Structures are given as C-alpha cells and as structure tokens.
Amino acid sequence: MSMLKRLLFGDFPAWDDPQACQFRRVQIDLDACDGCKLCVTICPAGVLELYGQKGHKKVRVLDGVRGCVSCNNCHAICENQAIKAVEHFAMSGYYRSEGLGEFQPPRTSLPGPV
Amino acid sequence: MSKTISEARIIEDPEELDEEELEGEADPESAPVETPEGADWNTVERAFLTRRSIRKFKRKQVPAHLIHRMLEVARFAPSQGNCQPYKFAVIRDPKLLVEMEEYCVDQCKQLTAAVNYTTYKKGSFGYYKARVMARLFNAIDPNMLHPVPVTAMTSIAHGKFMVFHRAPTVILILMDKHGIGVPEVDIGIVGTNIVMAAESHRLGTCWIGFSKLLNKSKEWRERLGITDRFEVSEAIAVGYPVGKPWQNLIERPTHEIAWFEDGEKQILG
Numbered sequence: 001m002s003m004l005k006r007l008l009f010g011d012f013p014a015w016d017d018p019q020a021c022q023f024r025r026v027q028i029d030l031d032a033c034d035g036c037k038l039c040v041t042i043c044p045a046g047v048l049e050l051y052g053q054k055g056h057k058k059v060r061v062l063d064g065v066r067g068c069v070s071c072n073n074c075h076a077i078c079e080n081q082a083i084k085a086v087e088h089f090a091m092s093g094y095y096r097s098e099g100l101g102e103f104q105p106p107r108t109s110l111p112g113p114v
Numbered sequence: 115m116s117k118t119i120s121e122a123r124i125i126e127d128p129e130e131l132d133e134e135e136l137e138g139e140a141d142p143e144s145a146p147v148e149t150p151e152g153a154d155w156n157t158v159e160r161a162f163l164t165r166r167s168i169r170k171f172k173r174k175q176v177p178a179h180l181i182h183r184m185l186e187v188a189r190f191a192p193s194q195g196n197c198q199p200y201k202f203a204v205i206r207d208p209k210l211l212v213e214m215e216e217y218c219v220d221q222c223k224q225l226t227a228a229v230n231y232t233t234y235k236k237g238s239f240g241y242y243k244a245r246v247m248a249r250l251f252n253a254i255d256p257n258m259l260h261p262v263p264v265t266a267m268t269s270i271a272h273g274k275f276m277v278f279h280r281a282p283t284v285i286l287i288l289m290d291k292h293g294i295g296v297p298e299v300d301i302g303i304v305g306t307n308i309v310m311a312a313e314s315h316r317l318g319t320c321w322i323g324f325s326k327l328l329n330k331s332k333e334w335r336e337r338l339g340i341t342d343r344f345e346v347s348e349a350i351a352v353g354y355p356v357g358k359p360w361q362n363l364i365e366r367p368t369h370e371i372a373w374f375e376d377g378e379k380q381i382l383g
Contacts, residue, residue, distance in 0.1 A: 007253035013261060016232040021261040038357045044169045046274060067265050072364035073166050077357045088367045095260050101368035101383040106163050108152050114383035
C-alpha cells in the first residue's frame with residue numbers, strides 16, 4: 001500500500017481496545033507458586049502482583065492491566081515452574097500475525113506437517 | 115612460513131577438487147560433529163535457547179574487560195561485503211546514563227502526547243488532533259504504531275517502564291549509513307554476536323530500540339560524537355541479571371516452514 005493510500009484509507013487499531021489488541025495473560029499453577037516475587041520483579045510489562053496473606057502469598061495478573069507480550073521471562077526464571085505464557089499476543093488489521101502456530105518448547109525432533 | 119597470495123594454488127574448476135586431499139589425514143579434532151535426531155541441545159544451542167531479554171539488573175558494574183571481549187567478538191561478525199558498517203559507544207558513566215534516560219523519557223512523553231489519542235478524553239480537541247497525527251505517522255511508518263511499542267512508549271511517558279532499565283553499561287551501536295546493501299541487517303548480526311558473547315558470561319542483555327530517539331537531538335549527537343554519516347541504530351543494555359533467567363527452557367509459537375524436498379512441498383510447523 002502506498003503512503004498516500006495509507007494516509008487516506010489506512011487504519012490502525014484502537015490501542016486501548018481489548019478486542020483489536022489482545023495482549024496475553026499467563027497460566028499460573030497456584031499449588032506450585034511459593035510467592036517468591038521473582039517473576040513480579042522481572043516482568044517487563046509489569047502485569048503481575050502478589051496477593052494473599054503473609055507467608056502464603058501467590059502471584060496473579062493485575063486486574064485490568066494489559067501489556068503481557070508473552071516473553072515468558074517469568075517461565076524462564078521460576079524455580080518452581082509455576083508460571084508461563086501459553087499464547088502469543090494477537091493484533092487486528094495490519095498487525096495481525098501470520099505463520100505463527102501453537103506454543104511449543106524447543107524440539108530436537110523433526111516437526112510434523114501442519 | 116605463510117604463503118603469499120601469488121604462491122597460493124588457484125583452483126580453476128571446483129570439480130577437480132580432491133575431497134580426500136583437501137580434508138587431509140583423519141583428525142578427530144576436526145571431524146564433523148555427528149548429532150543424532152533427538153540428541154540433547156549442545157552448549158551453543160542451549161545458550162541461544164536460554165538467552166532472554168533482561169530488564170532488571172543488579173547494580174554491580176560489569177568488568178570493563180568483559181565488555182571489551184564482547185566487542186572483540188563483535189568485530190568478527192559477518193557483514194554485507196565485509197563492510198562492517200558500525201562503530202560503538204560504551205556508556206558506563208552513571209550520570210550520563212541518567213541524562214540519556216531522562217532525554218528519551220521526555221521524547222516518549224512528547225510522542226505519546228502527539229499520537230496516542232487513547233490518552234485523551236474521547237471527543238476532545240486533543241483526541242482528534244492526536245488521531246490526525248497518528249494517521250500521518252501511520253502513513254509514513256505503520257510498523258512504529260504497532261500496539262506493543264505504542265504501549266511501551268506510553269508506559270515510559272507515564273513513568274511505568276524504562277528505556278535503559280538502569281543497566282550499568284549501555285553499548286550504542288552506531289550504524290554507518292553508507293554501508294553496503296542494507297546496513298540495518300549488519301547491525302542485527304553484530305548485535306547478536308554481542309548479546310551471545312554476553313550470554314556466555316551469564317550477563318543479561320536487552321536490545322533498546324528506543325535509543326534511536328537520541329538521533330533527533332543535535333546536542334546528544336555532539337556529546338556522543340556522532341557525525342552525519344552515522345546514527346544510533348540500536349543499543350544493548352548489559353548487566354548482571356536478577357535471578358536465574360537461564361533456569362528453564364521456555365515455550366514459543368512455532369513458525370511455518372515450507373519444506374521442498376524430493377520434488378514435493380510440505381508445510382511444517
């Protein structure tokens with residue numbers, strides 16, 4: 001699309017529209033989480049917080065806060081493997097991603113056909 | 115004794131190459147590595163798999179000789195036509211880093227105010243003005259208006275996110291705009307050498323695209339000694355990471371692979 005075409009007809013998503021810009025949330029295993037706060041500290045998007053009583057704290061996603069880009073640093077750093085992002089963010093229109101499949105760990109065997 | 119170029123044998127027809135003669139005597143040190151399917155990740159692969167973008171650093175400074183080692187590894191990165199279209203600026207002065215951060219935050223504030231219409235009351239003058247600006251920016255470079263960088267920029271403007279993440283060392287990669295072909299690609303390659311060398315020392319790194327904002331300032335270009343031919347292309351923040359981000363292998367989406375073999379095409383994922 002040419003610059004002029006984009007200027008006249010091109011559109012961009014409403015950045016605060018949760019339907020057009022779906023940032024992902026994370027899966028948390030509450031039994032495994034020991035509330036060490038490491039993931040909360042390192043989360044680049046700042047979407048995590050601790051809750052609960054002292055000594056029994058668990059992690060959760062801040063209510064109404066968006067911005068998780070599924071970087072999975074929380075998964076990488078968690079000593080109890082209690083947290084991970086399982087889906088990539090999804091944007092609409094021009095920014096819709098293509099060619100991406102399901103989340104997988106690194107595989108040492110040949111992948112099958114999709 | 116080393117051979118000069120005129121003494122070296124010139125091979126005219128590759129078909130005449132005697133593979134056995136070229137390989138020489140069997141030398142277990144230089145034998146190809148036989149890796150069976152399903153074998154565990156080797157050290158190099160594992161380093162790539164466990165490298166994360168680190169945005170939370172310990173205060174401890176990285177020894178200067180380690181940064182120098184990383185830049186030595188960088189010097190041997192491949193580049194188009196071996197033109198090596200880059201030079202570096204290493205910033206380890208806390209005062210300078212704070213000033214760089216402040217300048218970039220200020221720029222993010224201005225840009226957020228200019229284009230992020232969602233920060234204005236719907237229907238207000240500011241809302242429509244920002245929408246017009248966003249449309250203009252979108253026509254010039256839509257990739258910059260992706261919701262992820264816009265959200266990051268807005269968070270920086272509101273003090274909820276940082277540009278250089280208080281890293282003790284920041285390496286600016288300055289691109290020679292006269293480089294062969296697409297010098298931006300060479301920046302990506304040389305930077306990968308830097309971050310992987312850092313990873314081998316268990317140092318954390320993060321690519322800082324917002325460092326490009328420094329180019330807009332004549333004052334910063336002068337302070338950093340950036341001439342017209344060069345521009346800040348990327349920055350790499352370096353420091354000791356908090357926790358052990360190499361602990362677990364993470365998951366990522368698969369990427370479509372079109373595989374052509376035996377006259378057939380398969381789509382793998």
